[in-house]
Amino acid sequence: MAACExxxxxxxKYLLRAGAAVGHKDIMGFTCLHLAAKLGHYDIVHHLLSKASKYINNQDDGGWTPITWAIEYKHKELVYLLLSKGTDVNMRDKVSNRVHFFCCWSQELYVFVKST
Structure with a gap:
């Protein structure tokens, strides 16, 4: 997780080849994909999705998915990447918010997310 962060x-790449678990969660329910999306590490997110795309919709303890974190921290390129890889924009977090709610800061992102 530290390498992703x-x-x-x-x-x-080395750790994944050695058998590291992509879906491992920390004490807040974050996976490596959550951390990389939150911090804007495009290449890490891209690589993780190429190796283990089934984790794209994993929710942390608050119900946030990697795309929620990417939107929250305004990582537009990551939002586009996650959408292109099939992230579910209709999932709800622990207080029933969907991804569309987090797009309020950007009309461009809202329109793009809404159209997928």
Whole structure:
């Protein structure tokens, strides 16, 4: 997880080849994909999705998915990537918000997310 958090792509690749668990969660329910999406590490997110796309809609303890974190921190390129890989924009977090709610800061993102 530290490699994903600190944007060390070569280390992430090495650890995955060695059998690291992509779906492992920390004490807040974050996976590596959550951390990389939150911090805007595009190459890490892209690589993780190429190896384990089934985790794209995993929810953390608050019900947030990687796309929710990418939107919250305004990582537009990551939002587009996650949408292109099939993230579910209709999932709800623990207080019943959908991804559309988090797009309020950007009309462009709202229109794009709404159209998928």
């Amino acid at each position: 600190n944007n060390h792509l070569d280390t992430v």
